[in-house]
Amino acid sequence: MRLCVALCTYDGAAFVAEQLESIARQSRLPDDMVVRDDGSADDTLEIVRDFARAASFPVRVERNERNLGYARNFEETIAQCEGDVIVLSDQDDLWHPEKLAWLEERFAASSRLGLVCSDAMVVDAQLRPLGYSLWSAVQLTKEKRQRLRAGDGFRLLLREQYLTGATMAFRADLRPLLLPIPSGVPHDGWIALLTAAVADLDLIEEPLIQYRQHGQNQIGARRRRRREFYRWAQSEGMSALHALAGQAEAAVERLHGWPGVSAGTLALAAQAARHLSVRAQLPARRFARILPIARELVRGGYQGKYGGLQGGFSDLVIGK
Numbered sequence: 001m002r003l004c005v006a007l008c009t010y011d012g013a014a015f016v017a018e019q020l021e022s023i024a025r026q027s028r029l030p031d032d033m034v035v036r037d038d039g040s041a042d043d044t045l046e047i048v049r050d051f052a053r054a055a056s057f058p059v060r061v062e063r064n065e066r067n068l069g070y071a072r073n074f075e076e077t078i079a080q081c082e083g084d085v086i087v088l089s090d091q092d093d094l095w096h097p098e099k100l101a102w103l104e105e106r107f108a109a110s111s112r113l114g115l116v117c118s119d120a121m122v123v124d125a126q127l128r129p130l131g132y133s134l135w136s137a138v139q140l141t142k143e144k145r146q147r148l149r150a151g152d153g154f155r156l157l158l159r160e161q162y163l164t165g166a167t168m169a170f171r172a173d174l175r176p177l178l179l180p181i182p183s184g185v186p187h188d189g190w191i192a193l194l195t196a197a198v199a200d201l202d203l204i205e206e207p208l209i210q211y212r213q214h215g216q217n218q219i220g221a222r223r224r225r226r227r228e229f230y231r232w233a234q235s236e237g238m239s240a241l242h243a244l245a246g247q248a249e250a251a252v253e254r255l256h257g258w259p260g261v262s263a264g265t266l267a268l269a270a271q272a273a274r275h276l277s278v279r280a281q282l283p284a285r286r287f288a289r290i291l292p293i294a295r296e297l298v299r300g301g302y303q304g305k306y307g308g309l310q311g312g313f314s315d316l317v318i319g320k
Contacts, residue, residue, distance in 0.1 A: 001108060002031040002083030003100055004172070008073045009035060012091035013042040015125075015212065020051045022094045028101040030087070033059045036077040039067045044091070071187040074165070078187075079179060083172055088188070090166040093120075094127065094210040103169045106202050114199025115170040115192060117163045118208035125214035134211050138162050145203050153196035154265060158248055158272035163192040167209055170195055177258060182250040189247060197255055197265050245276035275299075 005023060009016055023030065035052070037045050045063060052059035060080070064073065078086055085107055087100065096102075099118070106116045120134035135145075140162045147156055156162065165188030170178075177194055181187050195201065252269045255261045282292060 001085060001104055003028075003085050003087055003104060003169075004032040004034065004081040004083035005030045005087045005089055006074065006077040006081050007033065007035045007089040007091065008038065008070070008077055009040060009044045009048060009091045010038040010067075010070075010073070011040045011042050011044060013040070013044045013047060015092035015214070016044055017047050017051070019089065019091055019093055019095070020048070022097075023089070024051075024055060025097055026095065026100045027097050028104055029057050030100060031057065032082050033057065034062070034077050034080045035059060036062045036064065036073055036080070038064050038069070038073045071181055071185070074187040075179060075181045078175065081172060085169055086172050087169040088165045092212045092214065093166055094212070096206070096208040099208040102204055102206070102208060106204065107169075107171070110200065110202075112200045113171075113202055114174055115163075115168065115195040116202045116204060117167045117169075117192075118204035118206060120164070120167050120209045120211035121207040123210045123212055125212060127210055127212065130213065133207060134164060134167065135162075138164075148196075148201050148203060151200065153201045154193065155268055157189070157193045157196055158251070158269060159244065159276070161186065161189045161192075161244075164188055164211075165191070166211060168192070171199070174199070177254065182246065182254075184243060185247045185250060186243065190250075193247065193251055194254065197251070197269075198258070198260055241276055241280040245273060245280045248273035248276055 007019075007023075023033070033055070035048050037048065045061070048059075048061050052061050062077075062080070064076070068076065074088070078088075085103065087103060089095075102118070103116055107113055122130045122132055122134055122137060124130060138161070144156060144162065147153070148162075165186075168188055168191065170191060174191075174195055177198065178191055181190050192201070248269055252266060252273060255266060255269065278292060
């Protein structure tokens with residue numbers, strides 16, 4: 001089995017050398033690595049090129065002529081990977097020395113397995129633990145982990161983003177389904193969702209990376225208490241709903257006619273797209289939202305991390 005690492009960089013000189021060193025220290029080295037820089041203005045590209053010259057495994061370094069953005073840069077990098085399994089990497093984390101060995105073991109155990117994610121230890125810029133894991137931050141509970149492993153991942157991932165690209169590896173032969181990634185859709189959410197529609201998912205409980213939080217992350221992992229959640233909902237919740245609705249609609253289109261995708265799977269995606277679109281188009285005036293929210297509650301549309309009455313209440317306070 002050949003493992004290829006896909007690493008995207010952008011102005012990451014402060015941290016990328018540590019991440020590259022953690023990849024070079026793997027007990028099971030990658031067979032290939034593709035690094036694609038998105039137009040860094042600092043020393044990132046020089047650091048990566050120095051690493052590529054010294055590495056004991058092939059490292060291909062590319063630079064975009066213009067800035068593509070986070071998701072599109074990952075799309076281009078994934079397309080260039082060679083091998084059986086693609087392992088995604090952010091530029092500012094640190095890998096556990098056994099990460100690739102653990103991933104290879106899981107994929108080798110089942111040909112039906114399409115994607116594997118692990119937990120992560122959330123740390124600050126100096127790698128000091130912040131006292132919680134990535135899964136606790138996104139509220140990926142034991143019950144939800146069991147559902148993901150048992151084949152209910154597509155239903156869960158339609159409405160919430162639980163799996164993070166920095167911890168993700170997937171089979172390369174899924175790329176005809178996964179690529180291109182729709183505009184405005186997070187690459188990791190899309191990869192996890194579509195893979196769950198056609199293959200098994202597995203989760204590694206061991207934190208296989210240190211997930212660094214430093215104030216400039218593209219996607220962070222702050223743990224929100226209930227009061228903080230409602231504050232977040234007022235400021236950013238609507239954009240998250242629009243993104244999830246767009247992802248569900250794109251999933252219906254991409255999966256339609258794909259071999260092995262059942263009518264039930266397509267119906268689940270269409271139902272989620274409808275519900276999320278209703279929520280994303282709620283009136284600006286909070287009083288006017290009461291009736292459409294009540295209708296969705298009666299329909300059972302509110303599911304996921306903030307389901308039922310809590311989900312309905314969050315939509316009353318969400319900002320427009």
